[in-house]
Amino acid sequence: MQIMRISVSMAILISIAGCEQPKAGGTSQTTHGREGASTSKNPGGSVKLFDAEKTYRIEFSAEPSPIGTSAPFLLHVNVTRASTGEPVGDESSLVVDAAMPEHRHGMNTQPRVSRVGRGQFDVEGMILHMPGRWEIYFDVTEGAVTRRATLQLELE
Amino acid sequence: MIQVMRFVRRNLPCLVSSVFLLIFMSCAPRNVKLQTIDSSHSNNSIFTPQEFRRILKHASLPQVSDPTNRYQNSESAAILGHRLFFDTRLSVNNKINCAACHDPTKGLADGKPIAEGLETGRRHTPSLWNVAYNRWFFWDGRADSLWAQALHPIESPAEMGFSRLAAAHLIYGDAVLRRLYESTFGALPTLSDDTRFPAQGKPASSVDPNGNDATWKSMNADDQDAINRVFANIGKSLAAYESKLVSRRSPFDVFADGLATDDKNKMAALSPAAQRGLKLFVGSANCRVCHAGPNFTDGEFHDTRVPTLDGGQPTDPGRFNGANEVIHDPFNATGAFSDERTGSFVEFLVNNPENWGRFKTPTLRNVARTAPYMHQGQFATLNEVVDYYSTLDRALPAGHHGETILQPLFLSEDEEHDLIAFLESLTDENITPEWLVPAANTKLP
Numbered sequence: 001m002q003i004m005r006i007s008v009s010m011a012i013l014i015s016i017a018g019c020e021q022p023k024a025g026g027t028s029q030t031t032h033g034r035e036g037a038s039t040s041k042n043p044g045g046s047v048k049l050f051d052a053e054k055t056y057r058i059e060f061s062a063e064p065s066p067i068g069t070s071a072p073f074l075l076h077v078n079v080t081r082a083s084t085g086e087p088v089g090d091e092s093s094l095v096v097d098a099a100m101p102e103h104r105h106g107m108n109t110q111p112r113v114s115r116v117g118r119g120q121f122d123v124e125g126m127i128l129h130m131p132g133r134w135e136i137y138f139d140v141t142e143g144a145v146t147r148r149a150t151l152q153l154e155l156e
Numbered sequence: 157m158i159q160v161m162r163f164v165r166r167n168l169p170c171l172v173s174s175v176f177l178l179i180f181m182s183c184a185p186r187n188v189k190l191q192t193i194d195s196s197h198s199n200n201s202i203f204t205p206q207e208f209r210r211i212l213k214h215a216s217l218p219q220v221s222d223p224t225n226r227y228q229n230s231e232s233a234a235i236l237g238h239r240l241f242f243d244t245r246l247s248v249n250n251k252i253n254c255a256a257c258h259d260p261t262k263g264l265a266d267g268k269p270i271a272e273g274l275e276t277g278r279r280h281t282p283s284l285w286n287v288a289y290n291r292w293f294f295w296d297g298r299a300d301s302l303w304a305q306a307l308h309p310i311e312s313p314a315e316m317g318f319s320r321l322a323a324a325h326l327i328y329g330d331a332v333l334r335r336l337y338e339s340t341f342g343a344l345p346t347l348s349d350d351t352r353f354p355a356q357g358k359p360a361s362s363v364d365p366n367g368n369d370a371t372w373k374s375m376n377a378d379d380q381d382a383i384n385r386v387f388a389n390i391g392k393s394l395a396a397y398e399s400k401l402v403s404r405r406s407p408f409d410v411f412a413d414g415l416a417t418d419d420k421n422k423m424a425a426l427s428p429a430a431q432r433g434l435k436l437f438v439g440s441a442n443c444r445v446c447h448a449g450p451n452f453t454d455g456e457f458h459d460t461r462v463p464t465l466d467g468g469q470p471t472d473p474g475r476f477n478g479a480n481e482v483i484h485d486p487f488n489a490t491g492a493f494s495d496e497r498t499g500s501f502v503e504f505l506v507n508n509p510e511n512w513g514r515f516k517t518p519t520l521r522n523v524a525r526t527a528p529y530m531h532q533g534q535f536a537t538l539n540e541v542v543d544y545y546s547t548l549d550r551a552l553p554a555g556h557h558g559e560t561i562l563q564p565l566f567l568s569e570d571e572e573h574d575l576i577a578f579l580e581s582l583t584d585e586n587i588t589p590e591w592l593v594p595a596a597n598t599k600l601p
Binding site for chain 1: 445455
C-alpha cells in the first residue's frame with residue numbers, strides 16, 4: 001500500500017510537470033503547469049520554468065544544491081524570451097520571493113537580486129526556514145507588465 | 157454492474173494511481189528513477205520510508221560555526237568565557253552571574269516561569285543547551301550572534317546592571333582574567349588612565365535607554381571604540397564557552413544511528429513508547445514543521461497563540477520589536493566588531509506587522525530538563541505543553557493575517573504519553589563536567 005501511495009504521488013507530480021527529456025549528460029528539468037506554477041521535488045542542477053503566458057523562460061540553479069530546509073542559498077537565474085531564446089534586456093527587472101501558502105507566511109528575509117549579465121541575475125538572501133510546500137516566485141517586469149513564474153517545492 | 161461499481165468504489169485510489177502511473181510511464185524520461193523502498197530498512201521498524209527520511213533529518217548535529225566570531229573555537233577564549241560566566245563581579249551588586257539564570261543544575265535555565273535578575277523580567281529564561289546553533293538569540297531574536305547576545309544581560313538594568321567600562325576594568329584589574337584576555341585578543345587599552353577610561357559607563361542603548369551617557373560621551377571616539385572592542389571580545393569569549401554546551405548524543409541520536417545502519421542494538425535506545433512518539437512527531441502530529449532539523453527548531457518565530465501567564469491580553473510585541481532591534485544593533489553581524497560582515501541573515505532581514513507576538517521556536521534537546529515551558533513559562537510540565545497542542549484549549553485568537561499552522565491534534569491519552577516519552581529521549585547533558593562548575597572548583601587554568 002505504501003508503494004502504491006508513493007507511486008500515486010510520483011505519478012501526479014510528474015504528470016503535472018512537463019515531460020521534456022533532460023539534456024544528455026545534464027541534470028536540467030523543464031516544468032510548467034497551471035498559471036505558470038511548476039511542481040518539483042527539491043531540484044538539484046538546473047531547473048527551467050515558464051510564466052503562465054509562456055512569455056519568459058526562467059532557468060535557474062541553486063547554490064548549494066539541492067535547496068535545504070533552513071539553509072541559506074543563492075540562485076543563479078537566466079531569463080530569456082520563450083519564443084526566441086534571447087536574453088531579456090537591461091530594461092527588464094526580476095524580483096524573487098517565496099512563501100508557504102498553506103501556512104500563510106513567506107520567508108523572513110528579503111532577497112536581493114543583482115544583474116550580473118544580459119538576462120542573468122544572482123539572488124542572495126534566500127532561506128526556506130521550514131519543511132513543507134513552498135512556492136518560489138520569479139516576477140519579470142518589462143514596462144508596466146509583470147509576469148510570474150512559480151516553482152512549487154516540497155522540502156522535507 | 158453493481159459488483160463492478162462496488163469494485164470501483166473500493167479500489168478507486170488504486171485505479172486512480174494506476175491511471176496516473178500509466179500517464180507517468182508514457183512520458184517519463186527513461187532515466188527518471190522511480191523511488192523505491194530500501195529493502196534493508198523495510199522490515200526493521202514501524203516507520204514508513206517517508207518517516208524514515210524525516211527521522212534522519214533530525215540526526216547528526218553538525219559542529220557549531222559562527223563566522224562573525226573568529227574566537228568561537230579558541231580554547232583560551234572558552235576558558236576566559238567560562239570564568240566570566242560564573243563571575244558575580246560582572247554585576248553591579250556583585251551577586252549575579254550568568255549562571256544565576258542559566259544554572260547547570262537546572263538545565264542551564266532557572267526553573268522559574270519568569271526570569272529574575274536585579275528585577276523581575278518579562279519572559280522565561282531560555283536554556284543554553286545548544287544555544288550556539290541559533291540563528292537569532294533571545295525569544296524575540298534581538299541579537300544575531302551568541303557573542304552579541306551575551307552583551308545584553310551584562311548591561312541590562314533588569315539583569316546584571318553592569319557597564320562595558322566596568323567590565324573592561326574588571327578584566328584589567330584581575331591578573332588571571334587579564335592574562336587569559338591578552339593571550340587571546342592582544343593587549344588591553346591603558347585602562348589605568350581613569351581620565352580617559354572612567355570606572356564605569358555605557359552608551360544609552362536599547363538595553364538601557366537611560367545609560368550613563370554623560371560619562372560615556374566624555375570619552376573620545378577612539379577610546380570609546382577601544383572599550384567597545386573589549387566588550388565585544390568579552391561577548392566572544394562567553395560565546396566560545398557557551399559553544400561547549402552541546403547536547404548531541406541522546407537516546408534518540410543513538411536510535412537514529414541504529415536506524416540508519418540497521419543496528420538493532422542501537423535502535424533499542426528508544427523504548428517502544430518513544431518510537432511511537434517519534435512516529436507521531438514526524439507524522440500526524442506535525443511537530444517537525446517548527447521543531448525541524450538536528451537541533452529540533454527552525455530557528456524562526458511563530459505565534460503559538462498560547463494564553464498569557466496572567467490570563468490577560470498579550471502585550472509583548474515579541475519578534476516585531478526584536479527584528480527592529482537587531483537591525484540597529486551596533487554589535488550585529490554587519491557591524492564593526494563582527495569578524496565576517498557580509499552574507500549574514502540580518503543583512504536580508506525584513507520586519508512586518510505579522511511578527512507582532514511571535515516568539516522563537518526553542519530547541520527540544522534536553523527539553524525534559526528545562527521546565528517550565530513557553531516564552532512566559534506558562535506550562536509547568538511537558539504534559540501541559542502536549543495537552544495544549546492537542547486541544548488548543550484557551551488559545552488566543554489567531555491574527556487576521558497570522559499563520560495557519562496550528563491545528564488541534566486531538567491526541568489520545570496514550571498518544572500524548574508516547575509523544576512525551578519521545579521528548580524525554582532527547583536528553584543528554586553529558587559534556588566535560590568541568591565546564592558546568594566554576595573554574596575555582598576545577599583544574600582548568
